[in-house]
Amino acid sequence: MARFIARRLIGMVLVLFAISVIVFAIFNVIPNSDPAVRMAGKNADAQLIENVTKEWGFDKSLPEQYATTMKKIFTGDLISYSSQLNVDEKIVEGIPQTFSLCIGAAVIWMFFGILFGYLSAIRAGGWLDRVLTVVSVAGISIPVVWLGVILLNFFCYKLELFPASGYVGLTEDPVQWAYHLILPWLTLAFISVGFYSRVLRSNMLDAMNEDYVRTARAKGLSERRVMSRHVLRNSLIPIVTLFGLDFGATLGGGAILTEAVFSLEGIGQYAYEATANLDLPPIMAITLFGAFFIVFFNAVVDVAYAYLDPRVRLGTSAQ
Amino acid sequence: MSAQPLLSVRDLRVGFTTEAGRLQAVNGVSFELAAGEVLAIVGESGSGKSVTAQTILGLTRSPNATIEGSVSLRGAELLDAGEAELRKVRGAEIAMIFQDPMTSLNPVYRVGAQLVEAIRAHDASVSKDAGRKRAIELLDAVGIADAERRVDDYPHEFSGGMRQRAMIAMGLTLEPDVLIADEPTTALDVTIQAQILRLLEDLNRERNLATILITHDLGVVAEMADRVLVMYAGRVVEAGTLDEIFYDPQHPYTWGLLGSLSRLDRPRPRRLPQISGAPPSLLAPPSGCAFRPRCPHEFGKCSSLPGLEARIEDGPDHADRCWLKPAKKRELREVEGRIGLEAPAA
Amino acid sequence: MSAESLVEISNLVKHFPIKKGLLIDREVDQVRAVDDVSLTINRGETLGLVGESGSGKSTLCRAVLQLLTPTSGSVHFEGEEIAGLSRRQMRPFRRQMQMIFQDPYASLNPRKRVGQIVGDPLKLQGVASGGELRGQVQELLERVGLSSEHYNRFPHEFSGGQRQRIGIARAIALKPKLIVADEPVSALDVSIQAQVINLLDDLQDELGLTYLFVAHDIGVVRHISDRIAVMHNGKIVETGSADQVCEQPSDAYTKQLLASVPIPDPRESRARRRRAAAG
Numbered sequence: 001m002a003r004f005i006a007r008r009l010i011g012m013v014l015v016l017f018a019i020s021v022i023v024f025a026i027f028n029v030i031p032n033s034d035p036a037v038r039m040a041g042k043n044a045d046a047q048l049i050e051n052v053t054k055e056w057g058f059d060k061s062l063p064e065q066y067a068t069t070m071k072k073i074f075t076g077d078l079i080s081y082s083s084q085l086n087v088d089e090k091i092v093e094g095i096p097q098t099f100s101l102c103i104g105a106a107v108i109w110m111f112f113g114i115l116f117g118y119l120s121a122i123r124a125g126g127w128l129d130r131v132l133t134v135v136s137v138a139g140i141s142i143p144v145v146w147l148g149v150i151l152l153n154f155f156c157y158k159l160e161l162f163p164a165s166g167y168v169g170l171t172e173d174p175v176q177w178a179y180h181l182i183l184p185w186l187t188l189a190f191i192s193v194g195f196y197s198r199v200l201r202s203n204m205l206d207a208m209n210e211d212y213v214r215t216a217r218a219k220g221l222s223e224r225r226v227m228s229r230h231v232l233r234n235s236l237i238p239i240v241t242l243f244g245l246d247f248g249a250t251l252g253g254g255a256i257l258t259e260a261v262f263s264l265e266g267i268g269q270y271a272y273e274a275t276a277n278l279d280l281p282p283i284m285a286i287t288l289f290g291a292f293f294i295v296f297f298n299a300v301v302d303v304a305y306a307y308l309d310p311r312v313r314l315g316t317s318a319q
Numbered sequence: 320m321s322a323q324p325l326l327s328v329r330d331l332r333v334g335f336t337t338e339a340g341r342l343q344a345v346n347g348v349s350f351e352l353a354a355g356e357v358l359a360i361v362g363e364s365g366s367g368k369s370v371t372a373q374t375i376l377g378l379t380r381s382p383n384a385t386i387e388g389s390v391s392l393r394g395a396e397l398l399d400a401g402e403a404e405l406r407k408v409r410g411a412e413i414a415m416i417f418q419d420p421m422t423s424l425n426p427v428y429r430v431g432a433q434l435v436e437a438i439r440a441h442d443a444s445v446s447k448d449a450g451r452k453r454a455i456e457l458l459d460a461v462g463i464a465d466a467e468r469r470v471d472d473y474p475h476e477f478s479g480g481m482r483q484r485a486m487i488a489m490g491l492t493l494e495p496d497v498l499i500a501d502e503p504t505t506a507l508d509v510t511i512q513a514q515i516l517r518l519l520e521d522l523n524r525e526r527n528l529a530t531i532l533i534t535h536d537l538g539v540v541a542e543m544a545d546r547v548l549v550m551y552a553g554r555v556v557e558a559g560t561l562d563e564i565f566y567d568p569q570h571p572y573t574w575g576l577l578g579s580l581s582r583l584d585r586p587r588p589r590r591l592p593q594i595s596g597a598p599p600s601l602l603a604p605p606s607g608c609a610f611r612p613r614c615p616h617e618f619g620k621c622s623s624l625p626g627l628e629a630r631i632e633d634g635p636d637h638a639d640r641c642w643l644k645p646a647k648k649r650e651l652r653e654v655e656g657r658i659g660l661e662a663p664a665a
Numbered sequence: 666m667s668a669e670s671l672v673e674i675s676n677l678v679k680h681f682p683i684k685k686g687l688l689i690d691r692e693v694d695q696v697r698a699v700d701d702v703s704l705t706i707n708r709g710e711t712l713g714l715v716g717e718s719g720s721g722k723s724t725l726c727r728a729v730l731q732l733l734t735p736t737s738g739s740v741h742f743e744g745e746e747i748a749g750l751s752r753r754q755m756r757p758f759r760r761q762m763q764m765i766f767q768d769p770y771a772s773l774n775p776r777k778r779v780g781q782i783v784g785d786p787l788k789l790q791g792v793a794s795g796g797e798l799r800g801q802v803q804e805l806l807e808r809v810g811l812s813s814e815h816y817n818r819f820p821h822e823f824s825g826g827q828r829q830r831i832g833i834a835r836a837i838a839l840k841p842k843l844i845v846a847d848e849p850v851s852a853l854d855v856s857i858q859a860q861v862i863n864l865l866d867d868l869q870d871e872l873g874l875t876y877l878f879v880a881h882d883i884g885v886v887r888h889i890s891d892r893i894a895v896m897h898n899g900k901i902v903e904t905g906s907a908d909q910v911c912e913q914p915s916d917a918y919t920k921q922l923l924a925s926v927p928i929p930d931p932r933e934s935r936a937r938r939r940r941a942a943a944g
Contacts, residue, residue, distance in 0.1 A: 003685075211422040218376055218417075219437040219489065220409035223402070229436075230425055237427075310473040311426055363854040364825075479718070508717035509881065513925035535855055538927030541934045561931050579859040580929045581884030583911055590866070591888055593859035597824055 008299045012292075019291045020284060024066050027280045034058075035081045035280065056081075073285050082277040087285045090270060097167050097266030100177070101259065102251050105185045109192035110243060114236075116193065117200025121235075122227060124205060132197060139194025148187040148261035155183060165263035184262045188255060192246065196239060203235035210234075237308045241301045248297025252290025323394065324351035325529050326375070326413075326497055331388035333367075333374050342601045344370040346553035347388075349627070352497065355527040359544035359561075361534060361576070365598045366550040368533045372499045374398075376415055377405045392497075411441050414490035418502035420482035424474040430485050431455070431470035437492045457488040461518060480511035487518065491526075498522070499531045504539060516542055537580055541565065549573050552599050552609035555627055559637035569630065569639035571614045571660055574652045578659030585657075592659045608640065615662035616643060616651050671843060671875050672706040672729065677738035677748070679721075679728045698724040700899030701738070706843070711869065711876040713890030713907065715883055715922070721899040722879045726845045729877070730762055731755050742843075760790055763836040767848035769828035773820040779806070780816035783834045790839060805834040810864060826857035830864065837868060845877045850885060862889055883926055887911050895919045 036053040053059050057068060072078040078087040116136065120129045155161045162183050168176040207213065208231055216230045217223075259268035267286060274282035306312045333345040345367040352358050362368040373379045375390050377397065390397045392412060397405065409415075417423045424433060434457060435450035445453075451470065458466035461484040474482060483503060490498055500519065504512035520543055522528050532543055540547055540561070547564040549557040549572065557570040568574055575594035581587075596613040599605055605612055607622040614621070625640040641648070654661045679699040684690040698721045706712045716722040727733040729740055731747055740748040747758055763786075766772035773782055784802045787793050793801055803813035809830040820828055829849060836844055846865070850858040866889060868874060880886045886893060886907075893910040895903040895918065903916040914920050928934045 211417060211419060212425040214378060215417065215423045215486075215489075216425070217378055218409055218415045219440060220406045220411060221436065221440045222406060225440070234425065234427060309427060311475045363856060509883070510717065510921060510925045513927070516927070536927070537929040541929045541931045542927045565929075565931050575856060577929075579856060581888045582929065583884055583887065583923065583926060584928060584930075584933065587888055587908075591859045591862050593863055594856040595860070597826060597857065598854070 004302075008302075012295045012299070015295055016288055016291055020070060020288055021066070023284055023287050024062075024069070024280075027278075027283065028062060030278065035278075069281065069284060072281075073288065078281045078285060080274070080279055080281050082274075082279040087281045090282070091267055091285060091289060094265065094267040094270050096169060097264045098251070098255060098259065098268055100167075100170065100181060101184050101188065101255055101264060101266060101268075102247070104178075104181055105188035105192075105255075106243075106247050106250070108185055109189035109196065112189070112193045113196025114200055114239070116197035117204065118232065120197060120201040121204035121208070121231075124201070129201075136194035136197045139190045139192075140198070142190065144187060144191065145257050145261060147190060148184075148258055151183050151187055152261060167264050167266075184258050184264060187261070188250070188258045196242070199242065200235055200239055203238060204231055207231045207235045237305065240308060241305050244297045244301030244304060245294075248294040248300075251297075252293040253286070325354045325356075325393060326352040327389070327391045328371070328375070329389040329391075331371060331374065331390065332386070333370050333379060334385045336383040336385075337602075340602045343553055343604070344601060345374065346604075348550070348553075348555055350548055350555065350558065352529050352531060354496065354529055355523065357523055357530045357532060357543050357545045358548065359532045359534060359540040359546070360548045360550060361537065361540055362550035363535055363598055365552065365601055367553040368550050369501055371550075372415065372501055372531060372533055375499065376409055376413055377402075378415075407441070410437055410490075410495065411493040412495050413497040413499065414493070414495040415499040415501065416483070416486045416490050416503055419506050420479060420486050421474075421506070423486055424482060426474055429471050429473055430458075430477065434458075434470075434485075434489050434492055437489055441493055453492065454488075457491055458485065460491070461485070461488045462514075463488075479507055480514060483507060483511075483515055484518065487515075487522070491522070494526070495528070497529045497531065499533070501533045502535070503532075505534070505536070512539075519543065537565075537576060549576070552604055553601060554609065554640065555638075556610065556641075557637075557639040558627070559634065559639075563634055563637045567631075567634070567637070568652065568658060569637065569645070569648055570610075570641045571616055571643075571652075572610050574658050575613075575660035578654065578657065578661075588655065592654065592661065594660060608642075615660065618642075669707045670705045671708045671743060672704075672877075673739075673741040674702060674704045674706075674729060675739045675741070677702045677725070677728060677740065678736045679724050679733060680736045697721075697899045699728055699735075702896075702899070702901050704894055704901060704904070706875060706877055707892075708842075708875055709869075709873060710891040711878055711889055713886035713893040714877060714879040714896060715881065715886050715893060716879075716896035717881055717922075719898075720896040722896050723847055725896070726764070726847050726877065726879055730764060730845055731758075732764075760839045761841050762843040762845065763839065763841040765829075765832050765836050765844060765846040765849045768852055769825045769832060770852075772832055773828055775820050777819075778816070779818050779820065779823075779831055782820070782831060783838055786835060786838045792839065802834075802838075805838055806831075808837075808868075809834045810860075824857075825853050826861060829853060829861055833861075833864065833868070837872060837874070840872065841874070843875045843877065845879070847879045848881070849878075851880060851882065858885065865889065883911065883923065895922065 036049050036056065036058050057065060069078070073088070076086070076088045079085070080087050080090070116132045120132045123129050156163065163180055166180055168180050170177045213226060213230050216226045253268065253271060255266070256268035256272050259266045260272045263269070267289065270282060271286045274286070328351070329349050331345055331348045332343070334341055334343045348367065348371055350358065360368045360371070370379060374386060375397065377400070379386065386398060388398065392408065397408065424430065431451060431454045434454040435447065438450045438453060439445050455466045455470050458470055463469055463481055463484055477485060503519070504515050507515060516539060519530060523530050532539070534540060544561050546560055547558070548555050549564065549570065551572050557564065557568065557573050564573065565577070568577060578592040579594065581591065594613055599609055599612070607624050608617070611617045611621045620642045625642050627638045627640050629635050629638045631637055631645050643651070651663060652658050677699055678701055680695040680697055682692040683694045683696065685693045700721070702725060704712070714722050714725070724733065728735045731750060735748050738748060739746055742758060742762065747755065780799065780802050783805055784798050787798055787801060799816070803816055806813055806815055811827060811830055811834070820831065823831065849865070850861050853861060862885065865876070869876060878886060878889055890907045892904065893907050894901050895910065895916065897918045903910060903914060903919045910919065911923065914923055928937060
């Protein structure tokens with residue numbers, strides 16, 4: 001176990017380092033990305049640009065700039081090029097929105113994903129299965145942005161049932177908090193419900209043909225017990241691991257489009273704006289923030305998998 | 320002697336509707352099992368032996384299966400019993416163990432937990448502790464050393480032979496009267512096989528546990544069985560006592576099976592006797608005797624299906640499905656001094 | 666080394682490392698799958714290799730054919746050392762040694778037609794192509810008891826025994842000198858096993874093949890082998906003529922193995938148990 005953790009920590013550091021270098025390099029290769037030019041404004045002359053360059057240290061070598069930027073991220077001094085605001089502070093401000101969105105959506109998609117998958121499997125071939133299959137495929141096929149915009153248009157503007165934007169803190173007013181988040185949650189969850197229900201259905205149908213399920217029936221267990229303790233339990237293992245990776249990715253940046261459509265002003269939206277403005281510091285910081293979660297959840301998933309499937313226990317070997 | 324048999328199967332027919340058409344897996348199988356008896360069902364793939372066994376416990380029920388006939392346990396009919404009734408029988412009165420112990424145990428639960436599950440499914444009042452104690456007793460009874468520690472192991476921590484012992488222990492939890500063992504040793508090494516067979520024999524003797532042993536291995540049959548059923552293409556082609564089947568076999572398929580055995584205690588034959596051809600497709604079985612296409616002794620009458628009847632005077636319980644006269648059979652089955660299946664010399 | 670021997674295996678070792686360590690993997694122990702094995706396979710003979718699961722017999726087969734690189738030791742094929750050769754260097758030898766596998770359902774590519782499966786070795790080694798290739802393949806199919814019509818069919822259309830015949834056709838396509846058969850009949854029905862064994866026997870006479878025949882069923886091994894080697898825990902514990910090993914074994918493990926085989930004869934079986942009980 002100690003071996004596992006040690007290796008994972010080192011791996012995480014190396015991955016984050018590699019990502020930061022790549023993002024930095026990409027940014028400096030994109031045309032029109034000279035930050036001095038952008039900062040100096042429309043009618044800047046060469047002198048102004050040169051002043052800005054000197055002031056912000058853009059004349060230093062790239063590795064030096066990289067080192068400075070990285071240092072600033074960790075000391076909390078990083079300033080955005082376009083808005084002059086402190087990047088780290090802005091990220092911290094955006095955390096409640098992003099986390100509320102992602103965690104809420106995750107709860108919804110797992111609940112419905114598992115429910116639909118289970119029902120589809122035990123009634124495979126029947127009309128319920130067919131209906132749920134159509135729903136799932138629709139979910140996987142529909143683009144997030146399109147769905148978000150449609151829901152926004154229909155429920156907010158036409159029917160005026162839900163607020164179009166804005167976020168209310170959980171601690172301020174839980175009801176309003178949920179009320180503002182319902183549409184974003186559904187938008188983000190819809191795809192995943194489709195995906196997880198298909199995967200669970202498929203896993204369960206496979207599991208139902210396994211020898212140990214036959215043994216369970218031969219022991220005289222009730223059908224319900226066979227389904228839940230033997231079929232479902234074993235089918236959930238891959239689902240749990242998929243979820244871990246999925247959630248990490250969502251938290252790390254998968255919710256960008258949803259946040260943008262619903263103006264939630266979370267980290268995702270911040271990333272969206274920074275990208276539009278070719279603003280490097282926030283991009284660097286957010287990317288690292290997201291990458292951290294993805295790598296972290298990768299490790300969590302591996303541990304969870306070992307817990308769920310004893311054959312994979314870390315460090316134990318079969319006799 | 321007219322003691323009521325423990326288990327009675329009458330004219331069992333099981334058919335499946337598949338994409339390729341209708342498949343008759345079991346085509347009129349009848350037999351009886353007395354208390355404490357060991358009945359071996361011998362056959363190859365497609366013979367219907369596994370489907371027969373699974374149908375006894377209602378494990379083949381499905382929308383595309385047609386099941387007819389009768390299976391009765393101490394007079395109580397099982398084939399049309401409801402699920403609830405059937406569940407009471409499964410494990411408690413008739414237990415079944417399967418071929419591959421590696422896949423027959425759920426890999427994510429501890430072995431002890433799976434035994435306790437069987438106990439509590441039939442009697443929810445049993446406490447977890449009591450269940451665990453019983454599990455340890457059972458693992459010990461089937462010869463697993465250090466049962467107290469082993470009860471908390473996972474299946475993958477057991478060796479193949481130990482897993483099969485654990486499966487047997489699971490079958491015994493509720494002290495059933497019948498144990499159905501479907502190819503219990505096929506997946507095991509020969510030294511482990513010998514141990515498992517010894518265990519099954521002991522259990523049969525000590526607990527008067529009637530056993531249906533399904534296998535393709537005649538060596539296993541010779542060691543354990545009291546009576547033998549030979550199945551081919553969904554039907555019983557010969558039924559008799561162990562000695563009757565081995566020393567006075569009446570059906571050419573049985574001769575073929577006995578003939579193709581390689582015996583370590585006899586000199587090697589020049590050429591390994593074989594049965595030509597292959598088992599028939601159950602989707603389109605041949606009319607009349609199903610063995611006909613592969614039988615070197617077939618003649619005109621074989622185009623109509625022989626009934627399963629006792630045809631020898633002093634063998635009233637020895638039945639077979641072959642039209643040949645007993646005297647002719649004795650002549651034809653002698654090949655190079657042993658029993659075999661070969662075309663008569665021209 | 667006599668002129669008679671086709672394959673000379675000397676002190677062959679194949680270990681699989683068990684690795685542990687916090688950051689860097691260190692080898693802490695080994696699984697000694699093949700632990701110092703020396704064997705001779707004579708030209709034209711059938712050497713039977715008997716062992717239970719975990720004995721290392723499958724690993725030995727693969728190490729001999731260089732499908733696995735031996736950890737140490739040597740394998741001489743017709744006097745030349747092949748252990749540790751690179752893939753390119755092994756190519757000419759591959760024509761002369763072929764393998765038949767246990768699982769007829771897994772060893773044939775389900776997406777290829779039978780004609781292609783059997784013909785591929787001929788094509789790859791540049792022996793024939795086009796119409797001539799087709800002709801040779803059809804001849805091979807007939808020789809193993811199938812029909813030339815089966816050329817265009819897919820593996821799933823055949824039974825286990827027939828698939829094994831396809832595997833045999835593929836193995837003899839290049840007219841090899843040595844065929845390593847790893848449990849070729851274990852997955853087949855009893856009545857079909859005899860057919861395939863007889864086929865292998867016939868082919869050996871016709872084509873002058875040498876077999877390394879691996880199985881866990883001693884009865885089958887005894888029938889087809891001239892000599893038998895018994896393997897246990899990576900080592901060869903006994904070798905000798907087939908009759909000698911089966912009738913007068915000298916090693917304790919061999920004796921235990923033979924004693925465990927059930928005798929398909931009720932009277933003999935009862936007598937044996939009475940003898941064993943009497944002690």
